[in-house]
Amino acid sequence: MARWRDGRGTLAVRGVDGRTVVVPLELAVSYRARTKGLLGRDRIDGAMLLSPAGSVHTFSMRIPIDVAYLDRALNVIAVHTMRPGRLGLPRLRSRHVLEAEAGAMAGWGLEVGARVTVERE
Numbered sequence: 001m002a003r004w005r006d007g008r009g010t011l012a013v014r015g016v017d018g019r020t021v022v023v024p025l026e027l028a029v030s031y032r033a034r035t036k037g038l039l040g041r042d043r044i045d046g047a048m049l050l051s052p053a054g055s056v057h058t059f060s061m062r063i064p065i066d067v068a069y070l071d072r073a074l075n076v077i078a079v080h081t082m083r084p085g086r087l088g089l090p091r092l093r094s095r096h097v098l099e100a101e102a103g104a105m106a107g108w109g110l111e112v113g114a115r116v117t118v119e120r121e
Contacts (some may be wrong), residue, residue: 004051006033009120011047011098015109023047023100023108025118037099038065044101049118053097055090058082064102068110069094076114079105 004027011025024046028034034050039060050056056067061084069078069091078091081102098105098116110116 004029004049004118004120006030007120009118011049012117012119013108013110014115014117016111016113017109019109021108023104025049027051027118027120038063044099047098047100047104049096049098051096054092054094055088056082056097056099057087058084059087061085066100066102066105066110068098068105070096070098070116074116074118076110076112076116079111 006029007027009025009027011023013021026048028037028048028050034053037050038044038048042062064081064083067080067082067088068076071077071093072095077093082088
């Protein structure tokens with residue numbers, strides 16, 4: 001797997017139904033970018049990938065979010081919707097966490113067993 005840097009790219013979601021959806025992606029790889037994440041935002045266009053990450057929280061967030069936990073190969077191992085003010089449980093095999101506005105991931109077909117790919121701009 002390539003090493004990423006903070007920045008923008010695209011996320012391709014290959015759902016378990018075989019269809020592929022491409023969405024804008026923000027990469028948060030540095031400690032500073034991962035710590036800030038989606039804090040203080042009212043919305044997000046596409047998704048944000050936190051890497052490395054095994055869990056997240058929504059303290060001080062303004063909006064509910066979808067959270068997908070990904071393994072080393074970028075396979076989805078868990079998906080949850082979190083309201084503001086919550087602490088997500090760590091996932092043992094999780095190496096990356098994908099965040100999006102609540103409801104977005106279902107529309108992309110992103111569920112347990114789906115695979116994603118990341119293209120950096």
